[in-house]
Amino acid sequence: MREASSEPDEGDVREAGRLSANAVDCLPDGALAVKLAKARREGRPLRVKLGIDPTAPDIHLGHAVVLRKLRAFQDGGHKVVLIVGDYTARVGDPSGRSTLRPMLSGEQIEKNAATFQEQALKILDEDGERLEVRRNSEWLDMEMAQLLELARTTTAAQLLERDDFAKRWEAEQPISMLELMYPLLQGYDSVAVEADVELGGTDQKFNLLLGRDIQRAYGQPEQAIMTLPILAGTDGKQKMSKSLGNQIGIVEEPHEVYGKLMSVPDELIGDYSRLLLDREVDPTLSPRDAKRALAKDVVAWLDSPAASSHGEAYFDRVFVERSAPEHLEEARFSAGDGTVHLPALLAEVFGMSRSEARRTIDQGGVALEDDALRAGEHDVAADRLDGAVIRVGKRRFRRLRAR
RNA sequence: GGCGGGGUUCCCGAGCGGUCAAAGGGGACGCGCUGUAAACGCGUUGGCUCUGCCUUCGCAGGUUCGAAUCCUGCCCCCGCCA
Numbered sequence: 001m002r003e004a005s006s007e008p009d010e011g012d013v014r015e016a017g018r019l020s021a022n023a024v025d026c027l028p029d030g031a032l033a034v035k036l037a038k039a040r041r042e043g044r045p046l047r048v049k050l051g052i053d054p055t056a057p058d059i060h061l062g063h064a065v066v067l068r069k070l071r072a073f074q075d076g077g078h079k080v081v082l083i084v085g086d087y088t089a090r091v092g093d094p095s096g097r098s099t100l101r102p103m104l105s106g107e108q109i110e111k112n113a114a115t116f117q118e119q120a121l122k123i124l125d126e127d128g129e130r131l132e133v134r135r136n137s138e139w140l141d142m143e144m145a146q147l148l149e150l151a152r153t154t155t156a157a158q159l160l161e162r163d164d165f166a167k168r169w170e171a172e173q174p175i176s177m178l179e180l181m182y183p184l185l186q187g188y189d190s191v192a193v194e195a196d197v198e199l200g201g202t203d204q205k206f207n208l209l210l211g212r213d214i215q216r217a218y219g220q221p222e223q224a225i226m227t228l229p230i231l232a233g234t235d236g237k238q239k240m241s242k243s244l245g246n247q248i249g250i251v252e253e254p255h256e257v258y259g260k261l262m263s264v265p266d267e268l269i270g271d272y273s274r275l276l277l278d279r280e281v282d283p284t285l286s287p288r289d290a291k292r293a294l295a296k297d298v299v300a301w302l303d304s305p306a307a308s309s310h311g312e313a314y315f316d317r318v319f320v321e322r323s324a325p326e327h328l329e330e331a332r333f334s335a336g337d338g339t340v341h342l343p344a345l346l347a348e349v350f351g352m353s354r355s356e357a358r359r360t361i362d363q364g365g366v367a368l369e370d371d372a373l374r375a376g377e378h379d380v381a382a383d384r385l386d387g388a389v390i391r392v393g394k395r396r397f398r399r400l401r402a403r
Numbered sequence: 404g405g406c407g408g409g410g411u412u413c414c415c416g417a418g419c420g421g422u423c424a425a426a427g428g429g430g431a432c433g434c435g436c437u438g439u440a441a442a443c444g445c446g447u448u449g450g451c452u453c454u455g456c457c458u459u460c461g462c463a464g465g466u467u468c469g470a471a472u473c474c475u476g477c478c479c480c481c482g483c484c485a
Contacts, residue, residue: 235430236441245430262439288438295439319439356432359447365433372434393433 008033012040019072022065022275024202024227027209031224035196039078046078049195049223051136051186052120053085054112059119060247061298062231062240065275066199067123069228073197074130081132081193082120084113087140088185119251122302132193139192140185150184153217154210159183162206183207187214195223202227203239231275236265254303258311259319259395261295269294277301323370324389324397331390331398335382342366342378346390349398360392367391 008016008030016033020026039046050070052063059067070080089109117133124131142150159180160166183206190198190211198208205227212222230239233246240247248260264272266287273281273294281290292312300308318325331349333340346357346366360366362375369388373380386402 259439264439265441266438267441286438288440291439315439352432353450355450355453356448358453360433363433363446365447 008037012036015076019069019076020226021278022069022228024229025205026226027224032197032226035224039196045130046073046196047081047132047194048073048078049081049083049190049193049198050200051083051085051088051189051198052116053089054109054116055089056242057112057115058242058247058249058251059116059122060240060242060249061272061276062201062233062247063120064123064250065228065231066201067120068276068278069199069226071124074125074127079130079132080124081134081195082117082124083134083136083189083193084117085186085189086110086113086135087137088182088189089113122250134193136185136189136192140188150188150214151181153187153214154184156180158210158213183210184214187211190215190223191218191220194220196221197224197226199226199228201230203230229271229275231271232268234260234264236268250302254299254307254311255314255325257302258295258299258308258315261298262291262315262319264291266291272298318395318397322394324391328389328397328399330401332401332403333382333385334403335386338382339379340382340385342373342380346392350392350396352392365393 012033015036016026016030020032026032035046048070050066052059070082074080086109089112113135162183165180186207187210189195191214195211195215198211200208205225208223208225208227212225215222232238233240233244234248235244235246238244238246248257250257252260261272269287269290270281273279273290276298277294282293285293295315296308296312299311314325317323331345333345342361343354343357346352346360347354350357352360357366358378361373361378364372364375366373368380368384368390370391382402385400388400389397390400391397
């Protein structure tokens with residue numbers, strides 16, 4: 001559907017340029033400016049869609065990249081439509097995956113959906129004028145006839161063009177019907193909420209574009225799409241994701257966030273800075289100092305400057321000086337006959353097995369008051385433990401107290 | 404419906420009657436080095452009352468002095484042809 005009546009003026013073009021900073025793709029060319037112009041003429045905000053499937057319980061910095069962009073739209077006066085994909089989470093988006101994804105239980109999805117929504121508000125403006133939160137079960141739990149109507153909008157060839165489907169097809173790997181349906185469902189979300197613009201990671205490009213086709217099939221104006229870079233996880237290699245264990249959650253303890261950011265490979269500092277803080281790295285800083293500045297400012301953004309300072313102090317103390325943090329959790333032990341079997345105590349306190357505890361001790365990984373225990377030193381006098389700080393590895397600490 | 408290939412310890416993947424708690428890689432963990440990291444080196448990676456014992460190789464039986472390895476049944480996954 002042409003929108004020729006909405007010629008963008010200079011301001012629209014500038015605004016579109018500003019909004020598409022950091023974007024990898026903003027398609028079709030010029031479409032965003034046209035959308036802006038149209039909305040301006042009609043005196044309404046743009047409806048900017050993001051769908052997130054609550055397949056894991058927490059939002060991490062990878063999600064934050066897109067959420068920040070949404071926030072930029074909000075700050076520009078537009079309305080974000082956040083779709084919690086409680087229905088699509090049951091299907092499992094195959095994007096970037098080479099294997100099938102397990103289906104989640106309704107209960108688990110419900111739980112995740114609640115925390116997702118709550119955590120997203122840490123970044124988004126929750127003003128009702130600027131935010132609409134929807135669940136896609138509202139419209140996807142549809143009649144068979146409606147589903148078939150949706151299915152008519154797209155051909156198998158179209159779907160198989162998608163990169164990961166194409167690869168799997170080529171490699172004779174399974175592609176389930178459920179997965180094939182996924183892009184259609186996501187596209188239908190756009191129809192249901194009448195999206196003007198949809199955002200997503202670059203891995204979503206196909207789905208976002210297909211949304212346009214589906215909107216057209218339903219007689220709606222086609223959304224503009226914007227893709228943002230995928231943030232690499234703390235391993236520096238793979239996309240940040242909970243299941244790969246390389247994520248930094250936005251509601252983690254400030255010192256955890258700080259520490260995890262510091263452990264990110266240097267090569268990522270630039271990306272992180274640009275995508276999470278919208279700024280380039282100060283070239284006069286050494287990688288170490290640049291990373292410190294990054295860590296500090298990200299924590300300040302997510303929490304507060306005070307939390308950030310504490311996170312930094314904690315980090316310096318524990319990792320730079322290698323001493324125990326100021327505030328330690330306590331662990332109680334019973335003195336028994338005056339000797340304590342450490343593997344049992346460590347197993348209980350740190351959730352490891354006794355064998356693992358023994359090995360760690362034997363490898364010099366357990367220290368009492370900064371003195372590493374010697375190999376075989378498994379039984380220790382209770383009075384030596386009472387009040388002492390025990391450290392396992394670099395970062396696990398407890399203050400011991402006799403019970 | 405027919406034919407064929409598979410299910411091994413966190414993951415991938417060897418093993419194909421004893422020498423197997425099971426090669427190799429990845430990941431993770433510990434130590435060293437260091438900038439906090441990366442890279443690199445060394446070590447560990449089922450459990451336990453630990454020079455030994457117990458439990459693992461889809462599930463259940465069976466053969467055998469002895470099975471992850473052989474047999475039978477069952478469950479599940481994948482591909483091809485139709």
